[in-house]
Amino acid sequence: MLKQILKLSFIGIIAGLILMLVLKLLMFFTGNTAYNLLFNFDYVPVLNELKPVWLFGYVFHFLTCIFSVIGLYYILRNWNLEKKDWPYILVYTLGGGALFFLTALSDQPPAYNDIVAWVFWTFAHAIYGDAVAFMVRKWL
Template sequence: MNKWKLVNIGIISGLFLGGLLFILEKWSSEKVYVLLMNVDYIPVLKEIPLHPVAEFILHLIVSIVLVFVLYYGLSRFKSEKKVLLYIVINTLIGAVLFLTTSFSDRTPELTDGMAFFYWLSAHFIYGWLVGSLIVFVKRNN
């Protein structure tokens, strides 16, 4: 698959995930968007004051890298067109990343069930979107 198509899938999916978590945070007051932008667990980055736009760009870069890793990783097993795998993997990644909430005072408590539900639901949908876009692009090449 064309690398620029994967970049675009990463950007579109990342914009969606960021937008969804932003809306969920505004609607519910659960700090799920703050958690998405949180870099308190990354030694070098936590020392640098980042503008919200820079935080979001970092999020998009992570999304792009993740799309490449998943696509090429699943391609090795001829499974790059299996949307369910993108959903499962991204939901699991979301579950693991939720643990980083314990590294910051700004993010939800580790025991915050609603924040965890919103977070996992958003990553589930993100996984579905990534997988669906990849399948769509591959079918229309």
């Protein structure tokens, strides 16, 4: 089980890097700030006091990726769906799309009503879900 959790953690890190890359490329080519939301935790009490902000932004992002991969894998395993692509893509796309609106709790960009940022954010999370599903099928 420990070996499986380590593999799932590695999958979370790699998929988290893919998510960062997709959003960074979208920001580079369009100027849209959806990328910034990956590292924003200023709306989370206690965590928002951690310094340096840039470092804990990365820690927050990668821990979220790792825990979400581990958690979703074991939830899907209850229904023998852990090797199917669609649950990962569906959960991360819908979940990411919904979580985008937490940006309303922050003064940092993007704005909660930035439709283009929401589309980019949701699209990038669909790619994240696909990457997670691919790696789970190949490595577990």
